[in-house]
Amino acid sequence: xxxxxxxxxxxxxxxxxxxxxxxxxxxxxxxxxxxxxxxxxxxxxxxxxxxxxxxxxxxxxxxxxxxxxxxxxxxxxxxxxxxxxxxxxxxx
Amino acid sequence: xxxxxxxxxxxxxxxxxxxxxxxxxxxxxxxxxxxxxxxxxxxxxxxxxxxxxxxxxxxxxxxxxxxxxxxxxxxxxxxxxxxxxxxxxxxxxxxxxxxxxxxxxxxxxxxxxxxxxxxxxxxxxxxxxxxxxxxxxxxxxxxxxxxxxxxxxxxxxxxxxxxxxxxxxxxxxxxxxxxxxxxxxxxxxxxxxxxxxxxxxxxxxxxxxxxxxxxxxxxxxxxxxxxxxxxxxxxxxxxxxxxxxxxxxxxxxxxxxxxxxxxxxxxxxxxxxxxxxxxxxxxxxxxxxxxxxxxxxxxxxxxxxxxxxxxxxxxxxxxxxxxxxxxxxxxxxxxxxxxxxxxxxxxxxxxxxxxxxxxxxxxxxxxxxxxxxxxxxxxxxxxxxxxxxxxxxxxxxxxxxxxxxxxxxxxxxxxxxxxxxxxxxxxxxxxxxxxxxxxxxxxxxxxxxxxxxxxxxxxxxxxxxxxxxxxxxxxxxxxxxxxxxxxxxxxxxx
Ligand code: SF4
Ligand code: SF4
Numbered sequence: 358x359x360x361x362x363x364x365x366x367x368x369x370x371x372x373x374x375x376x377x378x379x380x381x382x383x384x385x386x387x388x389x390x391x392x393x394x395x396x397x398x399x400x401x402x403x404x405x406x407x408x409x410x411x412x413x414x415x416x417x418x419x420x421x422x423x424x425x426x427x428x429x430x431x432x433x434x435x436x437x438x439x440x441x442x443x444x445x446x447x448x449x
Numbered sequence: 450x451x452x453x454x455x456x457x458x459x460x461x462x463x464x465x466x467x468x469x470x471x472x473x474x475x476x477x478x479x480x481x482x483x484x485x486x487x488x489x490x491x492x493x494x495x496x497x498x499x500x501x502x503x504x505x506x507x508x509x510x511x512x513x514x515x516x517x518x519x520x521x522x523x524x525x526x527x528x529x530x531x532x533x534x535x536x537x538x539x540x541x542x543x544x545x546x547x548x549x550x551x552x553x554x555x556x557x558x559x560x561x562x563x564x565x566x567x568x569x570x571x572x573x574x575x576x577x578x579x580x581x582x583x584x585x586x587x588x589x590x591x592x593x594x595x596x597x598x599x600x601x602x603x604x605x606x607x608x609x610x611x612x613x614x615x616x617x618x619x620x621x622x623x624x625x626x627x628x629x630x631x632x633x634x635x636x637x638x639x640x641x642x643x644x645x646x647x648x649x650x651x652x653x654x655x656x657x658x659x660x661x662x663x664x665x666x667x668x669x670x671x672x673x674x675x676x677x678x679x680x681x682x683x684x685x686x687x688x689x690x691x692x693x694x695x696x697x698x699x700x701x702x703x704x705x706x707x708x709x710x711x712x713x714x715x716x717x718x719x720x721x722x723x724x725x726x727x728x729x730x731x732x733x734x735x736x737x738x739x740x741x742x743x744x745x746x747x748x749x750x751x752x753x754x755x756x757x758x759x760x761x762x763x764x765x766x767x768x769x770x771x772x773x774x775x776x777x778x779x780x781x782x783x784x785x786x787x788x789x790x791x792x793x794x795x796x797x798x799x800x801x802x803x804x805x806x807x808x809x810x811x812x813x814x815x816x817x818x819x820x821x822x823x824x825x826x827x828x829x830x831x832x833x834x835x836x837x838x839x840x841x842x843x844x845x846x847x848x849x850x851x852x853x854x855x856x857x858x859x860x861x862x863x864x865x866x867x868x869x870x871x872x873x874x875x876x877x878x879x880x881x882x883x884x885x886x887x888x889x890x891x892x893x894x895x896x897x898x899x900x901x902x903x904x905x906x907x908x909x910x911x912x913x914x915x916x917x918x919x920x921x922x923x924x925x926x927x928x929x930x931x932x933x934x935x936x937x938x939x940x941x942x943x
Contacts, residue, residue: 367521367522369510369511369512369521369522369566370510370511370537370566370571371510371511371512371513371521371566371570371635373511374511374571374573375638402638403638403639404638404639404640406638409635409638409639409640410511410513410635410640412512412515412521413521431515431632431633432632432712433628433632433633433642433643442716443716443717446677446713446716446717446718447716447717447718447719448677449676449677449678449718449719
């Protein structure tokens with residue numbers, strides 16, 4: 358099993374130095390995970406390291422295409438509360 | 450030797466009228482021992498920034514936290530202008546670039562690593578760069594900035610290099626406020642969200658600050674003023690970091706525009722008004738030395754403050770240069786000696802410590818817009834500009850307030866498509882500006898701007914922006930448009 362980087366990646370480099378399997382490399386148009394080398398951090402860390410530091414929701418997905426960081430998980434604001442949060446922030 | 454250099458004479462003291470571009474109240478208040486240490490640092494000593502150059506190398510891409518005012522597509526927003534992407538260098542390339550710049554700009558005194566991510570989240574790359582720089586150009590002093598999360602564990606290593614100062618961005622002490630600024634941090638191999646994450650970050654920042662001070666390192670603190678989030682809290686931050694031994698506090702305005710794609714920008718968080726920033730700076734000046742002439746440089750800036758020469762030192766060009774490191778070192782030493790002789794002759798040593806309050810400005814601030822294709826020079830025809838950079842300029846210096854794309858000011862197709870009303874978006878975008886600087890301008894827009902009370906100015910074509918802004922501010926002052934006694938007119942204070 359391996360994780361995959363999608364077009365959402367902004368090439369920020371955060372994941373690359375953390376991978377215990379050296380599976381991540383800079384590539385064009387975005388970073389790439391070698392599916393043979395990636396072990397989803399099994400046995401080394403409780404959570405996949407790349408997905409734990411990636412700043413972009415949806416940029417890293419599992420083998421089934423499910424986002425490890427789904428919408429709202431990194432801003433801390435669930436999508437259905439977004440408008441409410443926007444109104445609160447605009448009022449500042 | 451220095452005559453080639455644009456800096457010292459052209460950005461003449463008359464710009465700063467002895468007030469030192471806002472550094473006047475920076476260094477005066479520092480203990481003599483610290484003043485001595487930063488005397489030649491262009492970013493701290495207002496006088497030094499006329500004489501010495503600095504550069505940044507972008508070697509540290511990764512970051513270990515998320516700030517709501519940062520978009521990771523671009524350089525770290527704690528230290529750089531928003532929306533800028535620096536070319537990432539390997540440590541070897543960075544050291545070669547430093548050697549090349551140091552050989553061509555003998556006024557170079559300081560090299561900083563500020564990004565594009567967090568330097569201490571990339572310890573191998575950052576320290577390899579410092580080591581290589583120390584080998585080739587041992588006289589240059591180094592500085593580094595960080596969000597502080599990895600600071601405590603790197604203090605020992607930092608103290609091993611010729612590092613003059615460390616900048617830590619500290620926006621809060623209260624984790625509830627922190628949770629509004631930092632949605633998460635990466636800590637012990639996990640992502641920690643919300644208040645808990647902010648708590649860890651704050652603890653690490655404070656611990657790092659204490660350890661650095663213990664080791665005798667100079668520590669500067671940057672804070673971003675975020676209205677409605679930490680505006681009421683920053684005087685407390687100022688007090689606390691001073692008590693812990695930080696030598697300087699740099700208060701920076703939040704820059705949040707939707708097109709920068711930051712969380713704050715997209716959510717409509719407003720930036721502070723210039724008056725709010727100034728009020729806070731003044732309130733904090735009672736607590737400790739406040740820095741006012743910071744230019745929020747790029748993570749790959751090169752040269753004198755206000756005259757970025759990074760475009761001259763591309764990787765391709767550096768590869769073709771042959772550099773004699775020893776000869777360059779000797780040349781720098783001679784240059785420094787000559788500069789110090791000049792400075793000694795010009796000023797009675799250092800500014801006296803007794804100047805406790807900032808000098809009362811004799812003119813008001815003005816908003817001035819610039820048409821520039823590269824953010825460095827006034828190089829665009831008014832009619833071709835698709836965006837304007839808007840600055841707030843006063844005697845102390847200038848600050849970028851806003852990058853305004855004209856597209857944002859198009860109110861429907863009727864306005865923007867028809868020729869006769871092509872000026873409308875520009876007038877809307879520049880409504881609060883006293884002057885607009887461009888390379889050239891046609892007669893029709895000239896008249897339109899004048900009718901709207903905005904002075905067009907094409908005389909500073911191709912000048913570096915900072916220099917042009919100072920000249921423009923002086924011109925407005927000479928026209929009597931900025932005298933302090935006059936009631937603020939709406940166009941200037943909006
Ligand atoms: S899941 Fe772990 S092993 Fe796989 S790429 Fe990410 S960091 Fe590397
Ligand atoms: S951390 Fe995410 S956005 Fe950054 S390079 Fe890795 S996959 Fe791309």
